[in-house]
Amino acid sequence: MYPGMLLPLVCVVLCCVMPSQQQTKGFQLDPADYSSTTGGFAFFQLIVADGVTGDGTWYRNNVALSQDSIKIVITTSGEVRQIVIQSIVAADAGTYTFRVNNFEVSAVLTVDGNTGVTPAIQTGLQSFNVAPGTTVTFETTLSQANVNSGTWRRNGTVLTSSDKYQITVVGQTQSLVITNVQSSDAGQYTYQVGSLTTTGTLTVQTALSILNGLQSFNVAPGTTVTFETSLSQANVNSGTWRRNGAVLTSSAKYQITVVGQTQRLVITNVQSSDVGQYTYQVGSLTTTGTLTVQTGKNRSMSYFISYDKQHLPICQTH
Structure with missing residues (x-):
């Protein structure tokens, strides 16, 4: 079914090439990122530059892929190279790279919002020192949006959304909201995605005195x-x-x-x-x-003695 898509797609690609489209060295047209859902399909198609020969090799996350009539269909037609991935599962997400004659170009397959590529942590968690009853929000920013594969932990224990914890993902921001903080909530809070982690400490103050x-x-x-x-x-x-x-x-x-x-x-x-x-x-x-x-009556005074013309002592105050 899917190999038959090649020829009409070639026409679409050739007709749509614009000067502003990205062109990696060795290619006339780069493959575009693709989003799919579980059970669906995805394809990547590119056009090699004049003079580039050979069928080349496709890779997913740097692992070489081979023709599989059930799962993967790889085709070559003139300067066009295409790969079709069928019966998509979550593990198919990742970076797909085509290499030929020392040239390479890549695109990302996203499955159900997961790119299959570990994002970088751009902004780590902050630490908080708060009074009891406060609401605290831990936030970290990733290099990719809508990543749902991360895990929140407190002192190593996995956290899930509940009346106490609200875990949300909005764009590139991962958030953990802790309501009505008490001394029992103090500890180290960690967000982990792939092998990357960021940690913040929550300190709860003693009762005010x-x-x-x-x-x-x-x-x-x-x-x-x-x-x-x-x-x-x-x-x-x-x-x-x-x-x-x-x-x-x-x-x-x-x-x-x-x-x-x-x-x-x-x-x-x-x-x-x-x-x-x-x-x-x-x-x-x-x-x-x-x-x-103090008033004039109760303010402290200094005394000194002087003498008049008859050499009699005179007591004065200041």
Whole structure:
């Protein structure tokens, strides 16, 4: 059945050759990639250049192929070389190469979305350090799209899609989504395709706690005061600062920053109007410090003695 396809295909190929089509040295026309499904068929056809002689040899993934009336039909007609693969199975996917007179050209057969060629990993997995309850997405990018032959593992154990794990393939991106992360989900996550692997680590933070509470201050007017508290987790941005119950936000007066595990409130040019209780709250946790500002009566003074014209001592203060 399939050898009879050769002559009409020759006409189609010759009539469709355009200057923009790819031409590998030694060939007038390269074979095109082909997609098929299990049970179907595929063919590759090319035209050798003038002066190139010999039937040549076809290869799949560098393994030479031979004529098989049931599975493989190889034909030569003038400058045209053709191979037909019948009763396609997944193992037929791969790179098909034709070699003749030290020239070669290749095309890829995709079966049910599988090219049969191990793709390269272009972007590896990242690692995460997250709080409990977080949703984490591990992603890796391959050099080929729609690869469905990869495997996800946690600490060596194969993972499958479930309420906990969502495994998807979108184009070249392989994704593993882990919902409601808990300490039991910590470990090494690996994606493998063929002999290639990429690994990322998931670290789950312990329950949030306040390690060091706020201190209290008694300062002179004009001072800059810094309230600091340390948490058990880094880069927590969900906390709130308050003065006497009123929420504070960053401004010329207040500078609110998060540096690692440290939560910081800086109050510039402190005046008597800034006195009160300062509280940091995150979740149900709070820590409080008090700010008092000294007045003229309770500020420390320095003394020195001078003498009047009668040489009597005079006590002065500053």
